[in-house]
Amino acid sequence: MQKDRIEYAIYFATKAHKGQKRKIEDIDMIFHPFTVGMLLQRNNCDEDVVIAGILHDVVEDTPYSFEDIEEQFGKKVRDYVYDASEPDKTLEWEERKKHTIEHLEEAPLGSKLIVACDKISNLEDLYECIEKYGEEKAWSSLKRGKEKQKWYYTSVYKSCIKNQDENHPIFKRYKKILEKLF
Numbered sequence: 001m002q003k004d005r006i007e008y009a010i011y012f013a014t015k016a017h018k019g020q021k022r023k024i025e026d027i028d029m030i031f032h033p034f035t036v037g038m039l040l041q042r043n044n045c046d047e048d049v050v051i052a053g054i055l056h057d058v059v060e061d062t063p064y065s066f067e068d069i070e071e072q073f074g075k076k077v078r079d080y081v082y083d084a085s086e087p088d089k090t091l092e093w094e095e096r097k098k099h100t101i102e103h104l105e106e107a108p109l110g111s112k113l114i115v116a117c118d119k120i121s122n123l124e125d126l127y128e129c130i131e132k133y134g135e136e137k138a139w140s141s142l143k144r145g146k147e148k149q150k151w152y153y154t155s156v157y158k159s160c161i162k163n164q165d166e167n168h169p170i171f172k173r174y175k176k177i178l179e180k181l182f
Helices: 005-016 031-042 047-055 066-073 075-083 093-105 109-133 135-140 146-161 169-181
Strands: none
Touching: 005 031, 005 047, 005 066, 031 047, 031 109, 031 169, 047 066, 047 075, 047 109, 066 075, 075 109, 093 109, 093 146, 109 135, 109 146, 109 169, 135 146, 146 169
């Protein structure tokens, strides 16, 4: 019996992220991609978008490649994961973030929704950590401080809504968490 594609994506991502932890709290990394996938599914995104949401960090954070993603899940999922990934982790933080912002402007809606859900998950986790531990500890756990993070997350939001309906429930949730944090 063949596994459902979404179930297989969960299995694949769980194996790929085994042993990895989130930056701020001692929580397994896999919680984040699951949250992204669930947000996408709850907002009626198609199966390929949901799968790519679950797999969005696999190439960035594990030994797997875009070719592995395409082989297991198809070209469309691979392309969505590509759009949600930073191209070169050896570049400086600012260069990587500028690339993401520019690339997203012309990306398809599915890619924009995946990235928006990724950012929603990150920012909502950050907000919870601020509530729990205070601003200093939460912001200091990130590579750049509050002002640089504000620039990045706000710029990504603007790229996501470019040529899209900003009243989409995912974009509205993204804007709401931006307003709460910044």
